[in-house]
Amino acid sequence: MKKKNSTPTPHDATFRQFLTQPDIARDFMEIHLPAELRTVCDLSTLKLESGSFVEDDLRQYFSDVLYSLKTTAGDGYIHVLIEHQSSPDKHMASRMFRYAIAAMQRHLDAGHKKLPLVIPVLFYTGKRSPYPYSTRWLDEFDDPALAGKLYSSDFPLVDVTVIPDDEIAGHRSMAALTLLQKHIHQRDLAELVDRLAPILLAGYLSSSQVISLVHYIVQAGETADAEAFVRELAQRVPQH
Template sequence: MAFRLIRYAVAAMQRHLEAGHKKLPLVIPVLFYTGKRSPYPYSTHWLDEFDDPALAGKLYSSAFPLVDVTVIPDEEIAGHRSMAALTLLQKHIHQRDLAELVDRLVPILLAGYLSSSLVISLVHYIVQAGETSDAEAFVRELAQRVPQHGDALMTIAQQLEQKGIEKGIQLGEQRGIEKGRSEGERQATLKIARTMLQNGIDRNTVIKMTGLTEHDLAQIRH
């Protein structure tokens, strides 16, 4: 029951944060007991629900352990064997230029600690979570320098290239649509302005109502 009360308290704190507050509120769990046994026969201290309450108390009453990857030297990370590649990527994932990272990553991949499936997962992580401006070039260079995973990496590079082409086509089509729509709206406005002028409405009024310029009206006249 004590742990359930803690869960309720944490849920209330979460709702408080979701409402836009920046600091956690103090939530006081209160258990109202109306059972047959009196007094209440169980502990209301949630740490007592652990096998070792004293150890749990030390853990949850002090700052949590921290592994700050950002301050670990790359040379030390390289010695982490199977975890080296992932740790290195997590440290440098926000770099826009990953060219320097290739030099550090290649020896780790060549060491053979990772299967092709894991390498593919790591590369997908770079592409999806990273901020590199040219993921395709990064993957192609890895493919050239790590031949045992070359085929899998080249497949990813080709997929990225195709996505880039499709994105370019879509962008071009969208811009064409927007340009056509804009030109159509302009022609409609010019037609309205021409009609207004033909009906004797003065030029200043036409300019104010249509948003056209004197130059635009001159084109209508000619």
């Protein structure tokens, strides 16, 4: 989170004059937070946090304050952003989400083990009324339903430690790299030559790619004798 610059705009100064006062901020949140969020927030524990998430070149358009508080789900924050440009930002929803992620990262950087609940609130004062854009960041995608499914589900994981070697051997141009990275920490790579040589002989990789793999074995491998492994491999795959 950045420090505020030393030349605040009138919008910024006035906004912060009010919203940096915990009693006023508490009134604001009691009035404007949705009921389901108010019920999980202990507003008596509000504490103003320092700094700003707004980029320096956008300070003339946006101001923000961050409060920490306790929630029924543990530590939490309320991040209030005021938009005081005449034309609203159609990407504000994703901007608010990005700032919320930044607040979470700051919390982790402080030594906490769990992500906090960060509630983003936009205080809109623009000339256009009512506010014209969605406040749901997923609506910025061409396919919000697909994006929602993607970002609320487990991310794809390629865990090479549990993929059988025989299956890896069928991974075409990725086979050699995957096999080496799976076994790179083994002290004895001798048995790996029998599996690796046929993969290299299949012709999926260029000579420069094979050389890159050899360098990887020598530099990152934990085998007792990397040079012996490379010599044996060279005899099995002489064309490289």
